[in-house]
Amino acid sequence: MSFSVNLRNVTLKYGAEDALADVDLDLEAGKIYGLLGRNGAGKTSLLSLIAAFRRPTAGDVLVGGEPVWENAPVVSRVALIREGGDFDDTESVKATIETGQIRPSFDMAYALKLADQFEVPLKKRVSALSRGKRSVLAAICGLAARAELTMFDEVHLGMDAPTRDAFYKELLAEYMDRPHTVVLSTHLIDEVANYLEEVVIVDRGRILRHADIEAFQGMGATLTGPADAVDALGLAALAEQRLGGTKSITVADALDAGTRQRAAAAGIEVGPVGLQDLFIHLTDPNRTGA
Template sequence: MDAIQISNVTKRYRDTLALEGISFRFEAGRIYGLLGRNGAGKSTLINIIANRIFATDGCVTIDGEPVCENDRVQEKLYCMSEADLYPAGMRVKDIFKWTGSFYGCFDLEKAHKLAEAYELNVNKKVRALSTGYKSIFKLITALCLDVPYVIFDEPVLGLDANHRELFYRLLLESYQEKPRTIIIATHLIEEVANLIEEVVIIDRGRILLQDSVERLMATGYSIAGSQADVDTYCAGEQVFGCDLLGGMKIAYLMGGVREEKLHAGLHVSAMNLQKLFVKLTEKEVSSHEA
């Protein structure tokens, strides 16, 4: 089956364990959100997939073939990252041209059209671009490649609200025209919540959760009320986080709402993806510190 398969991947940097025996897969033809706090291991994992660094243990395969030192497999993947991997002295239009030489599937005409839409001056050298326009240049390159796997690592760094919305719209249009595997690693969770189909949460080098956004939103909810009432409701339930606001308590739960436990003093609310992420990673931090 077509997929990016991560199998028991560990990455150590001397005394730092960046990834700890993680295993999961990115299936073909889906949009994923790869979520994690700073230092969680997102970029390390992405760089291993992109063959920029090597795992200490375990392996990554794309469509059943190992990614390590495999040009044929790497042609199926493009990774847009925060790091500036292009010659700073080259002009944008020349990099577009060279990208077309390396990737035969690069749509040069589309690249120039998107540059106009973003008001990107393709005659500028990379070093002369602002942070936002460096991101725009990288986004355009990724959007104009017809490869089955595309990774966006913090894709909207430095972009204003209008440019971010334009990117999300163009990405969705591109995906609808030709479905492929898209992985978005970002901290702007609410902005991508309606775009991604499946979420992978990584924290301290381990996978906390992988599930569809639809299922998570259908089974996650919060209960608010007095501390005593909320504690009574939560007895025996799957609680993954709580907030105390004065005399009121809010509990965050997974599973179906227990109608038989509800009464006028309790208020039920739907879960949102950002709150789910925050509470899951808070729980993980507290368990390590306990």
């Protein structure tokens, strides 16, 4: 089973400040989503609302078609795993894992298998774990929750590259074995791009873009060539660089066949833009309308 997520005109205020403003968002059940945004953009606030950690100041947050706030039957099947985990540092790793059994679908045998696989010592206190092992423990609790909606908020922080790769592969294997809804909030965009089905970009408390990964991969382009020829195309640039008589620009939209033909005729090289570079350009605080 999987949960859908629907937000309608959602605002969340911290004091007089809007952490989120008039957010509308629809996440279909049974997909892996990437949630991207710069620090302070509102990613964690958004996930906290979906997990019912916070109540919206205005608007409706629905999970599985039901209001999530103070809805224990739904909340018990939603897992939000935050960076470093929300653990009692005085407990042992094993005792910490065992607390996950308050969830109706928690798989203790799977959790212990993952602890062995990722070499997390069960007898150690949580306080004695390195930052990387603490992050792994959080990931284990999220995977073993077997929730209908599982959200990982920067849970990879502290993991080294091989451990992150093993986590992504385990996440995908668990998803394929038991389709459910997954949200990955991360700054390591290119690392996870191949695992995502849709991407949501949050910027300054609003949804900037939401599309499937193929749309993002075909969205932008880089054009490099004689400066006058590049300018003559008349394209709106997200970013540009110039070296002598050569100019390179990044555009957010896919180029039509006519533009590509004109670029080729003018000696302009056209290349793709990676998801991470596109994200950086789209959310550049110095760009008007970012």
